Amino acid sequence: MSPKIVDKEEKRLLIAHAAFSVFGNKGFDRTRMDDVATAAGVGKGTLYEYFDNKEDLLVGAMRVMMDGMTDGMRGALENDSPPLDKLRGLTVFMVEAMEHMGEGYRFFLEYMLHISRAGNDFPILKEMLLEFRKGIEDLLVAGVKSGDLRKDLDIVNTAATFAAWFDGAVFHWIAVPQGPSMSEMADAYMDTFFNGILDRKGGRK
């Protein structure tokens, strides 16, 4: 309520954004606190007023990113389109988000690696992932119910596989920038995901 609290919260956010950007560009270990301070336009000591340490800063930066992603994902899911359209809409949103964040998304990958290594659970990350998978599962179930999708789909694993694909795609896009763009990959992926690669003119094999 007090104006001070607002200020603090705002500054925390400012720093987290700066950290998000720098971590994405240089990687966690290669980033110096000085870099973050400079990027945020504050003194190095100030970082420690808002975050306990470098690790905590990483978590804060992560949270910033995930809040944005989660909001966007919800937007793509909470509307009245039919399930298949929602699925396409979600894909389009994800691809745009990833392309928009560009280097920043690398931060996400880096962080997943980092967490899994440290053995720390980062609940927020898992929640987001699970929420993402759950959203897809719901769409698949709705699609099956509506008769659009095959009844024999392995819902859970198909949803997991779908979610995983996105990270694989960004990964390659980032690591081999000379290769196909995110949208090209997404188009090809959606095509096979919906239709499969088998020829069915003569009926099912």
Add this chain to the structure above:
Amino acid sequence: MSPKIVDKEEKRLLIAHAAFSVFGNKGFDRTRMDDVATAAGVGKGTLYEYFDNKEDLLVGAMRVMMDGMTDGMRGALENDSPPLDKLRGLTVFMVEAMEHMGEGYRFFLEYMLHISRAGNDFPILKEMLLEFRKGIEDLLVAGVKSGDLRKDLDIVNTAATFAAWFDGAVFHWIAVPQGPSMSEMADAYMDTFFNGILDRKGGRK
């Protein structure tokens, strides 16, 4: 001439293997040369007899892994099975290789991030990736020719998408070990990749 008879090539390989393992577990920046030396059972100074510096050691370790992968991939492709079986065989090989390498594969991901960040081209990596994609493209083309696959497939991007999926899957498997196993994801992926998710009892949509 040489007082101590040593198979330098063998020792280099021994060290590269150790490095591969340690880098995979701890990440490049978190790994100390001492860790690698201990893992390899040699003195720290010995590392520098065989590798110029830490970065060079990373490259050496990478090469070890990739040689293994490339050999395995070729084995999965060079046989007389029909294209679709080869595609399944390749997938099975990849999944098994990834599960077998486990933590080690993380090293691969880490390295791709590392390279893309450094801006260095690591030609060997790109070659492997391109060889992988090319192998898949060939299979798809063969499948189209044999009439098994849809004639309208976007070969290049579909191959890229397929290749990317693997890394996405390991990525999630490593980052969220509580989730589905590699094989479960692979089964679901292959199912949708071949058949799509659309219901076609009533004919094509």
Add this chain to the structure above:
Amino acid sequence: MSPKIVDKEEKRLLIAHAAFSVFGNKGFDRTRMDDVATAAGVGKGTLYEYFDNKEDLLVGAMRVMMDGMTDGMRGALENDSPPLDKLRGLTVFMVEAMEHMGEGYRFFLEYMLHISRAGNDFPILKEMLLEFRKGIEDLLVAGVKSGDLRKDLDIVNTAATFAAWFDGAVFHWIAVPQGPSMSEMADAYMDTFFNGILDRKGGRK
């Protein structure tokens, strides 16, 4: 603005003095940064706040010493005594300075060796040396003009020779401390330098 009020220039000087002393005692290569830090009463990291690296620290220390020498030399030269008295005064000043700096002067010798090896020009050093020689040349010229000195003197080389002698003398004094003192050598040198060693009772040879 600045949280800790520090006179950075003063601290830089403090460190340079410490470095000067330690380098003189142990030599450049034998000196550890820790030694300098301890001698300066600061942490090792602090050295790097004020100097880029060990080499830079060496240059800084050198500058400290040379400023002192140059000031003293100017003092010995800028007065109204006749040229020969100035020459004696300069010699006395140099001998006293060298004896006073003692071990520290070794630093100067060490540094000259160091520079010439590195092939770097250290302009400050050369300037001081040239200024020293020039001062002597001026005295010699003045002495010739006043009729006190021989008209056929090779001014430039005699000045160079005179300047060189000082370093030779300290060199021996430092390397063979059991030998004659600086003042004893200086007395003998001045005697021969002024009068030569030839007997002239019977007239010039």
Add this chain to the structure above:
Amino acid sequence: MSPKIVDKEEKRLLIAHAAFSVFGNKGFDRTRMDDVATAAGVGKGTLYEYFDNKEDLLVGAMRVMMDGMTDGMRGALENDSPPLDKLRGLTVFMVEAMEHMGEGYRFFLEYMLHISRAGNDFPILKEMLLEFRKGIEDLLVAGVKSGDLRKDLDIVNTAATFAAWFDGAVFHWIAVPQGPSMSEMADAYMDTFFNGILDRKGGRK
């Protein structure tokens, strides 16, 4: 007597020469045993067959140089010329030796600094120095006796001063190679040493 002994001695000398050259170029601390081994054309381990350690190698190299110098000096002194000619001859020999050794002489300076720092007496060095001074003292005494030189000379300190001058000259010659050559300095030095700088047309001052 046995040929082995001859071989060993020869090889020791070979190595010492190589060491002398490398130490002179790079300085003691900057020289690696590998450098010496390569320069000598032997394996690194072989150095330790002939010398206990790096320090011992330094001493050996020093001895090589000094033997050469001492022999030359004796040659310049042991003949039937009058004392003043011997003095000139000695100077000429020294200057030529120094110019000839060039970089190698730096080794001598470096070593004097090194010894004095270590606090070790290096008797051979002192003996050579003392022999040098003694030789000069004898010449001066002889010159006085023959009536060529002033009877009031401070023999000991003048000899010391004369010996010191050489090292000062090489020092400047090495450190400031743009300056006058050794011979130019030597000519100027001898001129003042013999005749002084005072004008005596009007008789002694």
Add this chain to the structure above:
DNA sequence: TATGAATGAGTATTCATTCAT
């Protein structure tokens, strides 16, 4: 005897964190 592969003690430098102002 000669060698050079192996070693690990030693050191310059970096950078997260603290804390006096």
Add this chain to the structure above:
DNA sequence: CATGAATGAATACTCATTCAT
């Protein structure tokens, strides 16, 4: 609250010395 000067733990890399062959 904000700052940045100070710090020292941490770490890649070097090189004299050893010793198996």
